[in-house]
Amino acid sequence: MxxxxxxxxxxxxxxxxxxxxxxxxxxxxxxxxxxxxxxQAWNIAGGFGGLTSFGHAAFFGLGAYAAxxxxxxxxxxxxxxxxxxxxxxxxxxxxxGFSAFRAGLRGSYFALVTLAFAEAFRVxxxxxxxxxxxxGILVALHPxxxxxxxxxxxxxxxxxxxxxxxxTGAAAWLASGRFGAQLMAVRENEDAARALGVAxxxxxxxxxxxxxxxxxxxxxxxxxxxxxxxPGIAFSAERSVEMLLIAMIGGAGTILGPLLGAIxxxxxxxxxxxxxxxxxxxxMLYGVVLLVIVxxxxxxxxxxxxxxx
Amino acid sequence: xxxxxxxxxxxxxxxxxxxxxxxxxxxxAAGEVVALLGANGVGKTTLNRALSGLLRPxxxxxxxxxxxxxxxxxxxxxxxxxxxxxxxxxxxxxxxVRDNLLxxxxxxxxxxxxxxxxxxxxxxxxxxxxxxxxxxxLSGGEQQMLAIGRGLMARPVLLILDEPSLGLSPKLVEExxxxxxxxxxxxxxxxxxxxNVVQSLAVAARAYVMEHGRIVMxxxxxxxxGDARLRAAYLGL
Numbered sequence: 001m002x003x004x005x006x007x008x009x010x011x012x013x014x015x016x017x018x019x020x021x022x023x024x025x026x027x028x029x030x031x032x033x034x035x036x037x038x039x040q041a042w043n044i045a046g047g048f049g050g051l052t053s054f055g056h057a058a059f060f061g062l063g064a065y066a067a068x069x070x071x072x073x074x075x076x077x078x079x080x081x082x083x084x085x086x087x088x089x090x091x092x093x094x095x096x097g098f099s100a101f102r103a104g105l106r107g108s109y110f111a112l113v114t115l116a117f118a119e120a121f122r123v124x125x126x127x128x129x130x131x132x133x134x135x136g137i138l139v140a141l142h143p144x145x146x147x148x149x150x151x152x153x154x155x156x157x158x159x160x161x162x163x164x165x166x167x168t169g170a171a172a173w174l175a176s177g178r179f180g181a182q183l184m185a186v187r188e189n190e191d192a193a194r195a196l197g198v199a200x201x202x203x204x205x206x207x208x209x210x211x212x213x214x215x216x217x218x219x220x221x222x223x224x225x226x227x228x229x230x231p232g233i234a235f236s237a238e239r240s241v242e243m244l245l246i247a248m249i250g251g252a253g254t255i256l257g258p259l260l261g262a263i264x265x266x267x268x269x270x271x272x273x274x275x276x277x278x279x280x281x282x283x284m285l286y287g288v289v290l291l292v293i294v295x296x297x298x299x300x301x302x303x304x305x306x307x308x309x
Numbered sequence: 310x311x312x313x314x315x316x317x318x319x320x321x322x323x324x325x326x327x328x329x330x331x332x333x334x335x336x337x338a339a340g341e342v343v344a345l346l347g348a349n350g351v352g353k354t355t356l357n358r359a360l361s362g363l364l365r366p367x368x369x370x371x372x373x374x375x376x377x378x379x380x381x382x383x384x385x386x387x388x389x390x391x392x393x394x395x396x397x398x399x400x401x402x403x404x405x406v407r408d409n410l411l412x413x414x415x416x417x418x419x420x421x422x423x424x425x426x427x428x429x430x431x432x433x434x435x436x437x438x439x440x441x442x443x444x445x446x447l448s449g450g451e452q453q454m455l456a457i458g459r460g461l462m463a464r465p466v467l468l469i470l471d472e473p474s475l476g477l478s479p480k481l482v483e484e485x486x487x488x489x490x491x492x493x494x495x496x497x498x499x500x501x502x503x504x505n506v507v508q509s510l511a512v513a514a515r516a517y518v519m520e521h522g523r524i525v526m527x528x529x530x531x532x533x534x535g536d537a538r539l540r541a542a543y544l545g546l
Contacts, residue, residue, distance in 0.1 A: 185404065191395060194383060196413055196416060199382075
């Protein structure tokens with residue numbers, strides 16, 4: 001009963017905005033769902049795989065630029081941006097993973113490599129013509145379902161929920177399946193996993209590819225709702241950190257963790273923004289919350305609701 | 310020995326310019342328990358890593374069940390039935406005992422997971438009682454049993470046990486060797502890498518003694534047990 005209570009409550013919470021006409025509530029719910037989806041995508045690599053990335057914005061930005069460039073430069077239907085972004089994000093995840101893991105980089109070294117990739121992409125996006133350089137890409141406003149732009153924000157929210165469902169489904173698959181078991185074995189003890197015949201580099205690279213593809217889809221949703229993209233938005237370190245924080249605060253390596261993390265982080269951020277006008281207070285509060293979590297609840301908020309969640 | 314499961318010929322291996330193994334030759338016959346003895350740093354672990362495909366030998370041949378395996382992918386070696394239980398109880402502490410065991414059989418197909426699990430749990434009743442527990446919460450002895458049980462889940466043809474008695478209490482060491490005797494009775498081929506000379510020689514049919522990356526002594530276990538040189542070198546007698 002208790003195991004089912006939390007997912008059920010989250011499900012009801014997720015459906016509430018559909019019954020509401022409040023734009024504020026729908027926007028807040030959409031932002032939370034997208035954050036949860038991105039946190040879950042990070043969690044697949046960072047939590048289940050122990051591949052602590054500080055640069056997941058690389059995948060977010062690649063996905064966002066793929067979608068934006070394909071429709072503004074090549075006139076492709078924006079819906080095609082989804083598979084294109086997933087392919088680009090997945091390929092980037094595989095390549096970054098394969099080269100880093102083959103070279104034996106782990107832990108903080110791997111984290112630094114991902115950080116460097118995100119920064120390098122930001123610099124590239126700033127200087128290339130195809131990305132529009134520093135002035136970014138503006139997508140023409142033309143709301144129509146066939147054009148992946150919606151007058152009713154609840155449709156965007158539904159898509160964000162779909163992405164969250166996809167990422168959470170992937171996490172659930174990892175938590176119960178053979179591939180996930182091998183991945184967690186690699187996380188726990190690489191040498192022992194290798195002795196059992198697990199292909200360590202391939203397992204980790206495939207995981208980063210999956211995580212990268214899901215993160216890139218989040219980038220597409222961003223472009224389609226804000227219709228603007230620049231290198232700072234696409235590849236900012238804050239975005240990487242937010243994904244990581246949400247997963248860690250909620251509980252890395254658990255299915256429900258990123259959902260709880262996203263809800264708490266957005267509750268903190270949006271309450272502080274309405275109460276305190278000074279910018280930068282919200283990120284500071286994230287830091288405080290993270291410190292408290294690491295000190296008091298190393299397994300994340302999810303430990304409060306379920307011991308073995 | 311015509312029916313050798315494992316045959317090693319003139320094996321050289323090392324790390325970079327540092328050559329550890331300098332021409333090792335040895336054999337394990339089907340159903341035989343062979344002890345590989347030697348002090349720390351003589352190359353036992355390096356030999357194990359070369360056998361299980363984690364280290365590419367620079368020279369020499371390894372034949373497993375008649376197939377050359379030197380330098381091939383470690384996953385293929387496990388699939389062929391050569392399973393290595395590494396030293397130091399390398400279990401997965403945050404996974405359940407059950408998941409730890411099941412991980413052993415994911416690489417080699419064949420019998421169903423349920424069958425392999427039931428068979429292994431029969432040998433390890435204490436693990437059966439703790440299937441859902443996190444493996445890290447087991448005692449040291451139980452963790453070592455888990456590591457061996459996980460190796461057995463792969464239904465090995467040859468099991469390499471790397472220092473299984475390391476760090477165990479005397480009573481648990483006895484249990485460990487009793488287990489090796491049971492596995493021997495079931496017909497499993499075992500390469501037992503140990504520093505515990507007396508007990509290893511008691512369960513093994515033959516033994517090799519390594520020094521400085523070479524086999525310096527070999528023969529029937531009971532003969533070696535009475536060998537004055539070995540007694541002097543390892544037992545201080």
